[in-house]
Amino acid sequence: MKAVRLESVGNISVRNVGIPEPGPDDLLVKVEACGICGTDRHLLHGEFPSTPPVTLGHEFCGIVVEAGSAVRDIAPGARITGDPNISCGRCPQCQAGRVNLCRNLRAIGIHRDGGFAEYVLVPRKQAFEIPLTLDPVHGAFCEPLACCLHGVDLSGIKAGSTVAILGGGVIGLLTVQLARLAGATTVILSTRQATKRRLAEEVGATATVDPSAGDVVEANAGTVGFV
Ligand SMILES: [Zn+2]
Ligand SMILES: [Zn+2]
Structure with missing residues (x-):
């Protein structure tokens, strides 16, 4: 073979x-x-x-x-x-x-x-x-999805949570969807790639940020609380 x-x-x-x-x-x-x-x-x-x-x-x-x-x-x-x-x-x-x-x-x-x-x-x-x-x-896709699901389980996301996800690769994009399914109402994804920002919005991110264009925290001041 x-x-x-x-x-x-x-x-x-x-x-x-x-x-x-x-x-x-x-x-x-x-x-x-x-x-x-x-x-x-x-x-x-x-x-x-x-x-x-x-x-x-x-x-x-x-x-x-x-x-x-x-x-x-x-x-x-x-x-x-x-x-x-x-x-x-x-x-x-x-x-x-x-x-x-x-x-x-x-x-x-x-x-x-x-x-x-x-x-x-x-x-x-x-x-x-x-x-x-x-x-x-x-x-x-079960294996990468399982990794993301484990992360979401550990994170304690609940209905109404605000979630920031750093990186728009497969793992980031799967996590956007799982965070929404877990009840998060604000899901912010940060990636330098414009195509991935568009895709993230298509699959459920409520906002996306280009970290090379500015500071992620500043761009979402007032939205993001840190735990
Ligand atoms: Zn892998
Ligand atoms: Zn062992």
């Missing part, structure tokens, strides 16, 4: 590699869609720890083509999306429920082969079945 490999920092290539063999607890998944994350760029530039050579891609969706011998509850033909972060369950962070901060974290597409390939191996416990009627691109 073809795979996009981070060979070493600064060096990505498309190569033919073997289709992986599922272990007893694994699913072999034919990838339908895989998002390109800002983290992938950081990995390329060595700005985020990884263990190359590795196939990148941690925001993916696909169809199970083979289930390991110990997997009972997902069968070939199911569509899944993956939680790429494989936590150890034993370290102090895991035991405190903060599995995203696991000290022994191994992530699909960062430390082990990911979704920029025709097939990816996903441990059963990292897989979530999603409807076959869902657009696979939306399936691949």
Whole structure:
């Protein structure tokens, strides 16, 4: 199969590699869609720890083509999306429920082969079945959306809240929508990119600010309270 490999920092290539063999607890998944994350760029530039050579891609969706011998509850033909972060369950962070901060974290597409390939191996416990009627691109969006949802949950946004979001990339634009769904009535997004400011307003931002043109706080004086 073809795979996009981070060979070493600064060096990505498309190569033919073997289709992986599922272990007893694994699913072999034919990838339908895989998002390109800002983290992938950081990995390329060595700005985020990884263990190359590795196939990148941690925001993916696909169809199970083979289930390991110990997997009972997902069968070939199911569509899944993956939680790429494989936590150890034993370290102090895991035991405190903060599995995203696991000290022994191994992530699909960062430390082990990911979704920029025709097939990816996903441990059963990292897989979530999603409807076959869902657009696979939306399936691949589950991972970044989950990150934003976690942030919104932690933020304590409630009905009538005012929210400022810094950055208009995918994460910022998803957070605009989640903040509105959580009840925020004023959602201000700050980004230098005019196209992203327009898009933010289309998806629910009540105001947008160009931080290179002025101060975000000053532009919203009287609107923003800090917590
Ligand atoms: Zn990501
Ligand atoms: Zn851990």
